[in-house]
Amino acid sequence: MQAQRYTDLNPSPRVLLGPGPSMVHPRVLRAMAAPVIGHLDPEFLTLMNEVQELLRYVFQTENRLTIPVSGTGSAGMEAALANLIEPGDPVLIAINGYFGQRMAEMARRYGAEVDVVERPWGEIFDPDELEQALQRRRYKLLALVHAETSTGALQGHIREIVEAAHRHGALVVLDTVTSLGGLPVEVDAWGVDVAYSGTQKCLSVPPGLAPITFSEGAVQVLRTRRTPVISWYLDMRLIEQYWGDKRTYHHTAPISMVYALREGLRLVAEEGLEARFARHRENARLLWQGLAELGLEPMVPEAYRLPTLTTVRVPEGVDEAAVRRCLLHTYNIEIAGGLGALKGRIWRIGLMGYSSRKENVLLLLAALKTCLAKR
Amino acid sequence: MQAQRYTDLNPSPRVLLGPGPSMVHPRVLRAMAAPVIGHLDPEFLTLMNEVQELLRYVFQTENRLTIPVSGTGSAGMEAALANLIEPGDPVLIAINGYFGQRMAEMARRYGAEVDVVERPWGEIFDPDELEQALQRRRYKLLALVHAETSTGALQGHIREIVEAAHRHGALVVLDTVTSLGGLPVEVDAWGVDVAYSGTQKCLSVPPGLAPITFSEGAVQVLRTRRTPVISWYLDMRLIEQYWGDKRTYHHTAPISMVYALREGLRLVAEEGLEARFARHRENARLLWQGLAELGLEPMVPEAYRLPTLTTVRVPEGVDEAAVRRCLLHTYNIEIAGGLGALKGRIWRIGLMGYSSRKENVLLLLAALKTCLAKR
Numbered sequence: 147m148q149a150q151r152y153t154d155l156n157p158s159p160r161v162l163l164g165p166g167p168s169m170v171h172p173r174v175l176r177a178m179a180a181p182v183i184g185h186l187d188p189e190f191l192t193l194m195n196e197v198q199e200l201l202r203y204v205f206q207t208e209n210r211l212t213i214p215v216s217g218t219g220s221a222g223m224e225a226a227l228a229n230l231i232e233p234g235d236p237v238l239i240a241i242n243g244y245f246g247q248r249m250a251e252m253a254r255r256y257g258a259e260v261d262v263v264e265r266p267w268g269e270i271f272d273p274d275e276l277e278q279a280l281q282r283r284r285y286k287l288l289a290l291v292h293a294e295t296s297t298g299a300l301q302g303h304i305r306e307i308v309e310a311a312h313r314h315g316a317l318v319v320l321d322t323v324t325s326l327g328g329l330p331v332e333v334d335a336w337g338v339d340v341a342y343s344g345t346q347k348c349l350s351v352p353p354g355l356a357p358i359t360f361s362e363g364a365v366q367v368l369r370t371r372r373t374p375v376i377s378w379y380l381d382m383r384l385i386e387q388y389w390g391d392k393r394t395y396h397h398t399a400p401i402s403m404v405y406a407l408r409e410g411l412r413l414v415a416e417e418g419l420e421a422r423f424a425r426h427r428e429n430a431r432l433l434w435q436g437l438a439e440l441g442l443e444p445m446v447p448e449a450y451r452l453p454t455l456t457t458v459r460v461p462e463g464v465d466e467a468a469v470r471r472c473l474l475h476t477y478n479i480e481i482a483g484g485l486g487a488l489k490g491r492i493w494r495i496g497l498m499g500y501s502s503r504k505e506n507v508l509l510l511l512a513a514l515k516t517c518l519a520k521r
Numbered sequence: 522m523q524a525q526r527y528t529d530l531n532p533s534p535r536v537l538l539g540p541g542p543s544m545v546h547p548r549v550l551r552a553m554a555a556p557v558i559g560h561l562d563p564e565f566l567t568l569m570n571e572v573q574e575l576l577r578y579v580f581q582t583e584n585r586l587t588i589p590v591s592g593t594g595s596a597g598m599e600a601a602l603a604n605l606i607e608p609g610d611p612v613l614i615a616i617n618g619y620f621g622q623r624m625a626e627m628a629r630r631y632g633a634e635v636d637v638v639e640r641p642w643g644e645i646f647d648p649d650e651l652e653q654a655l656q657r658r659r660y661k662l663l664a665l666v667h668a669e670t671s672t673g674a675l676q677g678h679i680r681e682i683v684e685a686a687h688r689h690g691a692l693v694v695l696d697t698v699t700s701l702g703g704l705p706v707e708v709d710a711w712g713v714d715v716a717y718s719g720t721q722k723c724l725s726v727p728p729g730l731a732p733i734t735f736s737e738g739a740v741q742v743l744r745t746r747r748t749p750v751i752s753w754y755l756d757m758r759l760i761e762q763y764w765g766d767k768r769t770y771h772h773t774a775p776i777s778m779v780y781a782l783r784e785g786l787r788l789v790a791e792e793g794l795e796a797r798f799a800r801h802r803e804n805a806r807l808l809w810q811g812l813a814e815l816g817l818e819p820m821v822p823e824a825y826r827l828p829t830l831t832t833v834r835v836p837e838g839v840d841e842a843a844v845r846r847c848l849l850h851t852y853n854i855e856i857a858g859g860l861g862a863l864k865g866r867i868w869r870i871g872l873m874g875y876s877s878r879k880e881n882v883l884l885l886l887a888a889l890k891t892c893l894a895k896r
Contacts, residue, residue: 147578149790152571155780157558167776170557178777179554182545182727183532184855196527203522216729217592217754220772224754252753346773352557354591354729354775376751378627379592379599395860397595398721400729401542402553403778405530415524480559485770 160474161501163510164482165295165324165455167346167353168498170406174351177409178402185399193408194389194399200411204326204349204419205341205359207333213389214355214407215380216400219323219344222356224252225380226319226340227289230364232373233257235286238279238316243267244296244485245321249289256376261285267487268297268457270450277310287317287339292331293324295347296485298446298457298494300329308337317364323347326357327414328426328454328498339364345403348426348454350499351410354403410499426453429502433495436511440518445492454502457484457492464518466490472517479513535849536876538885539857540670540699540830540869542721542728543876545781549726552784553777560774568783569764569774575786579701579724579794580716580734582708588764589730589782590755591775594698594719597731599627600755601694601715602664605739607748608632610661613654613691618642619671619860620696624664631751636660642862643672643832645825652685662692662714667706668699670722671860673821673832673869675704683712692739698722701732702789703801703829703873714739720778723801723829725874726785729778785874801828804877808870811886815893820867829877831870832863839893841865847892854888 162169183190201212215225227249231237237258239250242265253260263279265271271290280288288311292301301307304320311318317339322331326341328348333341339361346353360368360382368383375381379397387394414422430453434444437458445457460466466483470493473479484492497507537544558565576587590600602624606612612633614625617640628635638654640646646665655663663686667676676682683693692714697706701716703723708716714736721728735743735757743758750756754772762769789797805828809819812833820832835841841858845868848854859867872882 147790147793149787149793152575152783152787152790155552155555155568155784157555157564157780159556160558160562162557162559164559166773167557167559170777175554175556175777177530179550180530180532181534181550182537182542182721183535184537184539184542184857185728186857187535187849187855189532193530200527217596218772218775221592221754224752228752248753255749255751255753344773346557346776352775352777353560353773354778374630376630376632377599377603377755378623378630379596379755380752397593398541398719398728400593400727400778401721402545402550402727402781403729403775405532406777408527409530412524412527415522415527418522418524474562480562482559482561 158478161479161506161509163495163497163501163506164480165494165496166498168350168496168501170350170352171413171500173413174406174409177405180405182401185401186393190401191393193404197404197408197411198389200408200415201357204411204414205331205333206335207359209333209359209361211365211382211386212359213385214357216397217356218353219356221380222342222344222358223249223321224377225358225382226342227252228256228377228380229368229375229382230287230317230319230340231256231258232371234259236261236283238263238285238288240271240276240288240290242269242271242297242299243291243294245291245294268299268445270299270301273303273306273310276307280310280314280316285316287319289319291321293322293452293454295324295455296488298452298455300450300452302450304338305336312337317367324452324454327422329423333359345407345410348498349410349414351406354400355407426497426502429497429504429507430456432504432507433497436507440511440515454496454498456495458495459492466493469517472520473513477513479510533853536854536881536884538870538872538876538881539855540871541873543725543871543873545725545727546788546875548788549781549784552780555780557776560776561768565776566768568779572779572783572786573764575783575790576732579786579789580706580708581710582734584708584734584736586740586757586761587734588760589732591772592731593728594731596755597717597719597733598624598696600733600757601717602627603631603752603755604743604750604757605662605692605715606631606633607746609634611636611658613638613660613663615646615651615663615665617644617646617672617674618666618669620666620669643674643820645674645676648678648681648685651682655685655689655691660691662694664694666696668697668827668829670699670830671863673827673830675825675827677825679713680711687712692742699827699830702797704798708734720782720785723873724785724789726781729775730782801872801877804872804879804882805831807879807882808872811882815886815890829871829873832867833870834867841868844892847895848888852888854885
């Protein structure tokens with residue numbers, strides 16, 4: 147083994163304006179460099195309690211079972227579905243983008259009988275059409291995406307949708323990966339049963355943890371399962387014994403990532419949710435204005451356009467990948483292309499967490515102008 | 522939200538001599554503080570390739586499919602079993618401690634017909650008795666633990682056991698959580714089909730990733746599954762498309778943890794495996810000598826005692842938890858108690874990775890002497 151082949155780590159100073167990871171605040175990076183302590187150390191147990199309190203604040207919930215799952219956002223999605231679903235359960239998935247599709251795929255793997263209600267990518271659902279779909283049969287749950295990272299569309303009317311689902315006896319699972327910490331996610335006020343997110347979007351913590359929260363109703367469903375959760379690693383009834391009062395060993399918590407999450411959440415608390423949401427809105431408006439001046443057209447109408455992630459149509463005749471390469475290699479700026487059906491047709495520009503700063507917007511607009519002129 | 526309730530992160534400078542996490546080298550902590558880049562950034566793809574090369578070195582394998590799973594060691598265990606097992610598959614699990622039990626539990630959840638072969642905790646298996654058990658029926662796989670973290674016993678004769686399993690048509694899954702990087706793990710020479718580990722033991726990287734390697738034979742089994750892997754998050758056929766040449770997005774890689782793992786593996790490569798194993802052996806001997814001088818008795822005979830984790834019988838009349846509290850609160854030293862059947866009866870002392878240093882051994886022995894005298 148020629149150890150010297152592997153040079154010192156020296157990543158370029160990227161300005162991360164894609165769909166995640168977003169830029170990480172220096173205080174969070176510093177927190178990760180703190181010495182590791184044991185996962186049952188009394189000092190770590192205190193940190194765990196604080197992380198739970200702070201997560202309740204960003205989720206706007208009193209839910210006791212509110213923790214970070216030890217995996218990335220997709221592990222949060224899987225934890226939500228795997229814990230609620232038993233083989234044969236009918237579930238309804240609302241699909242208007244890539245991540246709705248992923249939920250349907252996961253639910254099928256866990257043995258659910260999956261029905262879907264679909265909208266073209268980039269559109270959102272009307273509560274009435276979801277209520278109609280909920281009448282097809284008695285579903286155990288309805289799963290939908292609050293902020294579709296693949297399209298940039300924001301699903302509104304969550305409270306009405308939850309009310310409709312509850313009227314028909316279905317729990318609601320809400321994907322808040324690209325909204326939590328960047329725009330209002332009101333778990334209790336909306337009555338959402340399970341919501342999950344990732345750390346690397348609007349919380350601006352490196353990827354690696356998935357905040358999740360379960361209502362007492364959802365916890366009751368866990369307690370009355372007839373079969374064990376197939377995934378042992380994501381079994382919330384085991385995990386809650388470690389995060390709860392018992393402190394029963396389940397798996398070794400990712401200590402440094404928990405340090406990072408705590409610091410990221412502390413930054414959210416210091417800024418305050420309202421101020422944070424306002425900052426995301428203002429910087430998004432600045433971006434939209436600048437894009438218009440460049441003659442670029444957002445894909446999603448302003449009425450339900452995400453402030454945290456803007457999708458932009460690639461103009462006719464422009465090589466979208468070449469523009470991204472120009473941004474990355476000339477200016478150290480990352481934006482992303484489209485996923486799935488939107489590949490090659492859009493750019494995705496994220497302004498999330500610590501990335502959502504006026505200087506980043508101005509820089510991106512100036513760089514985009516140059517890179518577009520090059521073709 | 523009273524943000525000021527949450528103080529600056531300030532963990533005590535623990536000397537981590539339990540069963541993990543072990544202490545993290547300052548260079549690894551520093552690596553984690555490097556700025557985050559995107560999970561599809563060309564620079565990150567280079568780092569991913571380097572991590573795979575370095576993991577092949579510590580696993581002593583040429584296996585193409587050698588990657589870190591985005592979860593802790595238990596996620597590695599689950600990835601190994603979930604990918605190989607289809608509902609109804611007969612599997613054989615060798616249990617001589619807590620982690621063998623966990624493998625049986627996971628295999629059952631994924632629908633396997635689980636047979637077990639058992640030894641009292643702290644003992645190891647003879648290849649002949651495993652071969653006898655393998656004759657009961659045609660098992661799809663035999664799973665066993667190389668270094669039992671709950672007992673401190675090292676399972677030898679892996680090559681013979683693998684040969685026996687292969688004679689009877691069974692794949693071998695080997696848990697190397699407490700051995701990888703601390704004592705020889707020779708995946709190719711032994712013919713092991715799947716081996717997994719955690720980062721927080723002998724690699725001395727914070728918990729959060731699970732190195733795993735699949736032989737070509739095991740990969741063939743993945744390719745010919747009749748049913749999808751139930752866990753989407755741990756589905757190796759999807760994950761390998763991201764870590765392989767296609768770079769297809771699956772989930773967002775935990776960037777900072779990959780930085781940390783790369784730096785930890787670089788330290789392993791610089792030291793060299795042989796020198797590293799010798800260091801672990803020497804420091805273990807120093808510990809054992811000192812324990813004998815204190816009149817403390819290891820639970821496992823020297824012939825198959827782990828150099829990375831020593832289990833020590835709690836002397837008659839000693840309050841084991843009080844001794845641990847004394848070590849932690851007076852001297853900032855963490856050791857652990859027993860798990861499951863061994864709770865209250867043993868201490869577990871780890872000398873793994875960066876924790877395996879002469880100064881730590883001397884400090885622990887001196888501190889133990891004081892804390893034992895206090896009773």
